[in-house]
Amino acid sequence: MERTLTEVRQHYWPCRGRSLVKHVIHKCQQCKRRRCGPRIPRMADLPASRFDETRAFNTVGIDYFGPMEVKRLRKIEKRYGVLFTCCATRAVHLELAHSLDTDSFLLALRRFIARRGKPKLLLSDNGTNFVGGERELRESLAELNQSRITDELSQKGIEWKFLPPGAPHMGGVWERLVGSVKRAMKMVVGNSCLTDEVLHTVLTEVESMLNGRPLTYISIDGRDLDPLTPNHLLLGCANANLSPGRFQDKEVNSRKRWRQAQTIADHFWRRWRREYLPSLMARSKWQEDTRNVTVGDVVLMAEESAPRGFWPLARVTEVYTGEDGRVRSAELKTASGAIYHRPVTKICVLEEVEGCDGE
Structure with missing residues (x-):
């Protein structure tokens, strides 16, 4: 914007030049297509x-x-x-x-x-x-x-x-x-x-x-329990080559063997809830709310196979929301009549439909 204002003032001195240049650039369709990017919605809760x-x-x-x-x-x-x-x-x-x-x-x-x-x-x-x-x-x-x-x-x-x-x-x-x-x-x-x-x-x-990969934090204290792994549920131990415990020959036909298997599974799920699930709650990005893509919006399809200035132009014909009510993907129709289904992370809004704020 500053460069444009400098070039204009070489020939003219418009009143409120900075505001005028900003308004013109904001309305310029070519500039919009060059600088617009996807509006990534807030990260959803775990399914x-x-x-x-x-x-x-x-x-x-x-x-x-x-x-x-x-x-x-x-x-x-x-x-x-x-x-x-x-x-x-x-x-x-x-x-x-x-x-x-x-x-x-x-x-x-x-x-x-x-x-x-x-x-x-x-x-x-x-x-x-x-x-x-x-x-x-x-x-x-x-x-x-x-x-x-x-x-x-x-x-x-x-x-x-x-x-x-x-x-x-x-x-x-x-x-x-x-x-x-x-x-x-x-x-x-x-x-x-x-x-x-x-x-x-x-x-x-x-x-x-x-x-056998660890799902939970590996403690430096040797007295703590071993980190939780998927094998703890599938095999009863972390390593397929290790026995989950010592058993006597007379226990082979014991009627309580099913209790042993169930105890191992219950122990896994207790640790899974206490140690593994809390680690999934952190959100490192996509933490702010953005406007929902709305039916009627004019958008660009961010295709990896084309440079930014040549992204296809399309109009939103249908939106698909997640359980939290935010739009996660949309159906798009191009000028040729082709229909595409794309996530909102690959959609750049050029013109918002009038009379709708996307909420």
Whole structure:
């Protein structure tokens, strides 16, 4: 603004020049497109799935990682890892997928359910394989119902929620663990080309290592309890190679063994509530309220593939709010008639709709 005012005064001396230049720049559409940025709403409260004490893997986040090359006969083929993580305990389950199609994902999902139990809620990004998987699962469940299968859980199906496209921060629970898996695989495997059997074994070892990571503060006092890990719930101890305690031979057929397992689980959940949950409450950013994006607003779509001056222009046609009432994503329509679904972190408001403050 100061530079513009200086250049104008080389030829003219406008009255109240600074205020006039500021007003003109503020109304300039080209300047708006160059300087506008997303209005990130206040960070939402933790979802109920992060407090789910029903059981491990009751609410699950899913993501793919890879590809990883394997040697099969004389050919080199690609394999992909499927990561399942419990949103409450942060436990990890890894499966190996032979391709990125829907059938391969469904097979991995069936193996996961057979070993960890049927989840109540699945969360994933908006990949085509996940969308296809949901459609095929629902069609299969409908066929089971027509066959008069009386299993209530099979009739209800699995609730599946997809994140808006371009919103990786909404899936931070599993995105963070995908990075940990990639680093571990890089250190263990490097650039080696393994067989399917060896790769499956390596994934299982990485899964065990991640489930042994500490969730709580590591005390410097040796008399304190060991830090809480997902393995404490899955195995009863932090390390898969260590026994959770000493037991006599006569206790093998004891009727109270189920009490021992339940005691270990109860101990985990007590420490989980007391030591782990309070660490999730801190908000390091996105602490201030901003105006909600409103239907009718003229916006720019912040696309990573285009420079700022060439972001597509669109109008908001529908908004989607979170449980706290704040708009978290919106449906946008461009001049060509194309419809996009984007999070508000990728939306820059150019012109606000008149007569609405966005509250």
